[in-house]
Amino acid sequence: MSHAPPMNQRISTAGPDSAYPPPHNQSGYAPPHPPMSEAGRPMSAYNPPPMRPQSQYTGRPQSQYNPNPSSQYYQHGKNKNGAHYGHLVTQEPDRDTACGGDACGACCKYNTLACLFCCNGWLRLCGRGMSIKDILSQLNSRLYTTGKETAREYLDKAAAPFEVFDRRAKRMQRDRAAARTADSREVDYLRDEVARRVADRLLDIKRRYHTVVDIGAGCGHLAKAVDDDMLDKLIMCEMSPTALNRDIDQEYDVEVERRVMDEEMPQFEPETLDAVVSSLSMHWINDLPGMMIQVRKALVPDGVFIGAMFGGDSLFELRTSLQLADIERDGGIAARVSPLTDTRDMGSLIGRAGLTLSTIDVDNIVVNYPSMLHLISDINAMGEGNAVVHRLQFIKRDTLLAASAIYKEMHGNKDGTIPATFQVIYMIGWKPDPSQPKPLPRGSGQTSLGELFDSTSHKL
Known part of the structure; x- marks a missing residue:
């Protein structure tokens, strides 16, 4: 005669983590012999009986919603031939207790819609004296709270803005370079030269400035000029801070104030600066338009911005040599040199920032080095190493030697040195002001170009 096992030997299949057959060292029923199918064949552990489907509300196991899940057990017996058989018996809980828990039940703890439409949850809410209006108000409140949590969770997991350069790595490079004080001062020649040329452009403007900001000041190259x-x-x-305070004891001809500030996010009071200058720092900024907009807001009306940054043709000799060496040794190209801005993009950048009367010019500074290894050593001592986000952290020895040979063969000088070209882009932009000159409106000209050409041709 078939019989059901005791309650402490039943197998709960309320969640997806339930396993069949259960191990002997865990709570649950372990049958004394393999269960048999209705056909009299043993049931394999790889072919378990069907499980109760998981709740479809929010993806949580059903046991979190229903405090009284259904239980399943095997009912054993013998057929006429004396062979054992077994079949699965499911015992459902009482419908009156299916939606238990506080207020409307544990099945509705995380989902208000489940509360209103599962079992007798609606009747329970109404039985507590809640009107339809109160029920809908509670529903809207829970849905609004859940929506805010979901939106906050989405924003926390949202991808960060697209970044080309690793600003943290760049700060560490500058710190390490400035910490080696003697080596850092030996490679100031390039920054000092560009700072002098920026100061000449500032001197060309016939006015005296009260407050000028140097964004990306480095070790004070502009202050010396x-x-x-x-x-x-x-x-x-x-x-x-290491680079900013490297020459803290040096005296300058002007009053100097030092501020540790990320040049990508300058923070100044609106309309408080007469001029803003940046010398060889903007080529490491990810959001150039955003930085320029902040500069425009900080300038007084008719204030000027003067910037200098490396252009796209800088170190083209080194770039091509490394690319050819990578192709020869590894069969591909790696990002060895950081990408730089093209000259044609600077005019649109100044206009996008809201500056007017823009002026752009380019200088090529050529420096000769004994070898490519000396060039790379000076670049690292300047704190100008590669800071691309997806950069390679190393270069193989044979690739480096091949690039050095290619560099000397393709670009070397007759005296055995190698040239390195630094393209510097200078830009000038003004904050709009009514006193600035403006172009005449279209169609206001009084002289025809055709008549001018005719009169000139008759004279010739």
């Missing part, structure tokens, strides 16, 4: 005839106060902003 200006004097008190041009401005009263220079604010040096640099994200590397």
Whole structure:
């Protein structure tokens, strides 16, 4: 005669983690012999009986919603031939207790829609004296809270803005370079030269400045190139405190204030600066338009911005040599040199930032080095190493030697040195002001170009 096992030997299949057959060292029923199918064949552990489907509300196991899940057990017996058989018996809980828990039941703890439409949850809410209006109000409140949590969770997991350069790595490079004080001062020749050319452009403007900001000041290269005839106060902003304070004891001709600030996010009061200058720092900024917009807001009306940055043709000799060496040794090209801005993009950048009367010019500074290894050593000592996000952290020895040989063969000088070209883009933009000159409206001309050409041709 068939009989059901005791309750403490039943197998609960309320969640997806339930296993068949259960191990002997866990709670649950372990049958004394393999269960048999209705056909009299043993049931394999790889072919378990069908499980109760998981709740479809929010993806949580059903046991979190229903405090009284259904239980299943095997009912055993013998057929006429004396062979054992077994079949699965499912015992459902009482319908009156299916939606238990506080207020409307544990099945509705995480999902209000489940509360209103499962079992007798609606009747339970109404039985507590809640009107339809109160029920809908509670529903809207829970849905609104859940929506806010979902939106906050989505924003937390949202991808960060697209970044080309690793700003943290760049700050560490500048810190390490400035920490080697003697080596860092030996490679100041390039930054000092560009700072002098930026100061000349600032001097070409016939006015005296009260407050000027140097964004990406480094070790104070611009402060050495200006004097008190041009401005009263220079604010040096640099994200590397080691570089900013390398020459803390040096005296300048103007009043100097040092601020540790990321040049990608300059923070100044609106309309407080007469001029903003940036010398060889903007080529490491990810959001150039955003940085330029912040500069425009900080400038007074008719204030000027003067910037200098490396252009796209900088170190083209090194770039091509490394690419050819990578192709020869590894069969591909790696990002060895950081990408740089093209000259044609700077005009649209200044216009996008809201600056007017833009002026752009380019200088090519050629420096000769004994070898490519000396060039790379100076670049690292300047803190100008590669800082691309997906950069390679190493270069193989044979690739480096092959690139050095290619560099000397393709670009070397007759005296055995190699040239390195640094293209510097200078830009000038002004904050709009009614006093600035403006072009005449279209169609206001009084002289025809055709008549002018005719009169000129008759004279010739």
